Amino acid sequence: MDFTVALAQIKPKLGCLDDNLALVEAAIEKGIAAGADLIVFPELALTGYFLKDLVPEVALRLDAPQIEKLKTLSKRISIAIGLVEVSSDFRFFNSALYLEEGEIRHVHRKVYLPTYGLFDEQRYMARGERFRAFDTRFGRVGMLICEDMWHLSAPYVLAMDGAMTLLCLSSSPGRGVSGTEGLGSAAAWQKLTATTAMFLNCRVFYCNRVGYEDGINFWGGSEAISPSGEVTARGAILEEDLVLAKVDGGALRRERIFSPMMRDENLAITVKELKRIDREKEY
Amino acid sequence: MGALTVNTALLRQILVGFVRDEVCKVGLRKGVLGLSGGIDSALVAYIAAEALGPENVYAYCMPYRTSNPESEAHARLVADSLGINFKVIEITGMVDAYFDLYPEASNMRRGNKMARERMTILYDHSAEVAGLVLGTSNKTELLLGYGTLHGDMASALNPIGDIYKSQVWELSEAMGVPHEVIEKKPSADLWAGQTDEQELGFTYRDADELLYRMVDQRMSREELIAAGFEAQFIDNVHRKVQGSHFKRRLPIIAKVSNRTIDRDFRYARDWGK
Numbered sequence: 001m002d003f004t005v006a007l008a009q010i011k012p013k014l015g016c017l018d019d020n021l022a023l024v025e026a027a028i029e030k031g032i033a034a035g036a037d038l039i040v041f042p043e044l045a046l047t048g049y050f051l052k053d054l055v056p057e058v059a060l061r062l063d064a065p066q067i068e069k070l071k072t073l074s075k076r077i078s079i080a081i082g083l084v085e086v087s088s089d090f091r092f093f094n095s096a097l098y099l100e101e102g103e104i105r106h107v108h109r110k111v112y113l114p115t116y117g118l119f120d121e122q123r124y125m126a127r128g129e130r131f132r133a134f135d136t137r138f139g140r141v142g143m144l145i146c147e148d149m150w151h152l153s154a155p156y157v158l159a160m161d162g163a164m165t166l167l168c169l170s171s172s173p174g175r176g177v178s179g180t181e182g183l184g185s186a187a188a189w190q191k192l193t194a195t196t197a198m199f200l201n202c203r204v205f206y207c208n209r210v211g212y213e214d215g216i217n218f219w220g221g222s223e224a225i226s227p228s229g230e231v232t233a234r235g236a237i238l239e240e241d242l243v244l245a246k247v248d249g250g251a252l253r254r255e256r257i258f259s260p261m262m263r264d265e266n267l268a269i270t271v272k273e274l275k276r277i278d279r280e281k282e283y
Numbered sequence: 284m285g286a287l288t289v290n291t292a293l294l295r296q297i298l299v300g301f302v303r304d305e306v307c308k309v310g311l312r313k314g315v316l317g318l319s320g321g322i323d324s325a326l327v328a329y330i331a332a333e334a335l336g337p338e339n340v341y342a343y344c345m346p347y348r349t350s351n352p353e354s355e356a357h358a359r360l361v362a363d364s365l366g367i368n369f370k371v372i373e374i375t376g377m378v379d380a381y382f383d384l385y386p387e388a389s390n391m392r393r394g395n396k397m398a399r400e401r402m403t404i405l406y407d408h409s410a411e412v413a414g415l416v417l418g419t420s421n422k423t424e425l426l427l428g429y430g431t432l433h434g435d436m437a438s439a440l441n442p443i444g445d446i447y448k449s450q451v452w453e454l455s456e457a458m459g460v461p462h463e464v465i466e467k468k469p470s471a472d473l474w475a476g477q478t479d480e481q482e483l484g485f486t487y488r489d490a491d492e493l494l495y496r497m498v499d500q501r502m503s504r505e506e507l508i509a510a511g512f513e514a515q516f517i518d519n520v521h522r523k524v525q526g527s528h529f530k531r532r533l534p535i536i537a538k539v540s541n542r543t544i545d546r547d548f549r550y551a552r553d554w555g556k
Binding site: 013014015016050051052053054174177178179180181182183211212213214215217237238 | 288289290293294296297300301304305308440548549550551552553554555556
């Protein structure tokens with residue numbers, strides 16, 4: 001099935017749910033007007049990134065009115081979006097929702113919360129415990145939030161769970177200005193998205209935010225990658241953008257015929273060896 | 284060596300975007316800065332003019348009677364070439380009035396007082412024109428502590444605080460800062476003939492090559508020596524970085540409650556912006 005994906009490279013305001021919901025709704029309307037079937041937003045699109053002690057104040061329960069609004073909008077376009085989720089036992093998660101046809105189809109809670117360098121997520125948020133693929137009208141999909149993608153096992157598990165489209169919602173700070181053409185962080189991500197797509201014969205839709213928070217820039221550069229690892233669309237660097245990518249449904253089929261690595265991937269060997277490693281490991 | 288080379292187009296885009304974004308998000312449109320005639324403040328003026336439009340940049344040259352007249356001429360050259368607002372406010376009167384009470388004061392006390400006098404003038408004008416004070420300290424001097432706490436180190440936002448002096452030179456070339464300003468010897472201009480490098484005892488180029496490896500790349504002392512740096516130079520620079528760390532932090536607060544500012548009361552400054 002051919003479809004159009006929109007990557008909403010927005011600039012959220014830190015801690016301002018109402019303003020950000022308005023930004024999101026505006027992007028959704030633009031996406032619909034441009035003929036998009038799916039719109040992907042960045043990590044923590046509804047809240048901003050360096051929340052620190054604001055986390056509990058901007059967290060939403062899954063039955064919050066803001067999410068009801070997104071559900072309604074998802075009757076017109078499928079939506080993947082990042083926010084802070086609060087569970088009934090008051091844990092706060094860096095979550096991504098996938099909404100379609102008026103329902104929440106999937107909630108992914110970020111598993112790998114970076115807490116090093118300029119990152120401090122695990123201080124404020126609880127860790128997700130699973131990677132699961134889920135069915136959508138575009139086939140089986142897996143969601144990752146930013147740092148999740150830097151752990152090889154995460155997209156691997158999703159692909160083995162049948163995902164053929166990987167959505168990565170990101171708030172990646174720009175850093176590493178050197179003599180080379182692009183930002184260090186952008187170059188690293190571009191290698192990662194393309195390589196992941198190639199390894200797993202999956203499409204990758206990467207959406208990264210822009211704007212500054214306390215002097216830290218987010219570099220944008222959202223991209224759609226075909227299952228062969230080719231970039232089919234890329235957003236502006238450091239500027240707001242709505243990236244539209246026409247997705248050729250046949251490309252996935254052709255790639256999987258041409259490079260049937262996923263067909264040949266041996267889950268039994270992987271599981272056997274991982275179990276052995278786990279058994280032999282000294283905890 | 285030479286690891287400090289930067290992609291100036293990208294750096295310019297990030298720094299211009301930073302000034303525009305951080306000024307506008309607090310509901311303002313203007314920037315205020317002290318223009319000394321030196322390269323750091325000249326570069327910040329170029330960045331600010333591109334970010335906010337020259338009509339929204341207010342530059343103040345604040346000479347003392349012992350300042351080199353060339354400094355004011357260079358400040359004016361920068362302001363004229365950009366078309367930004369420019370005013371000269373001499374600080375001799377206020378500084379001398381104070382030191383008439385303390386004639387024995389050292390050069391250091393006088394230099395610090397001048398830097399803080401300029402700071403109060405900038406903050407006053409920031410209120411007058413409704414603009415934010417732009418910092419002009421680069422990463423090299425911030426790390427070495429070569430600046431006056433609450434003086435030239437004070438600002439609302441600093442576009443060049445994460446770039447080394449060598450990178451300031453590089454970006455200034457790319458942005459068209461006048462050559463006279465780029466090529467002259469860096470000086471705090473407290474007395475005639477004073478230069479930074481003479482006072483520090485080493486060149487900015489050497490300090491930058493070392494600091495980049497020590498701070499950014501986290502190379503150990505052994506690795507730095509193996510890379511060709513002299514042990515004495517490494518130790519000297521390390522001492523300066525450690526010894527001046529207090530200048531780069533907010534005042535420490537005695538903790539008695541459960542939520543102490545900046546310790547367990549943590550919000551970004553851009554909270555709600």
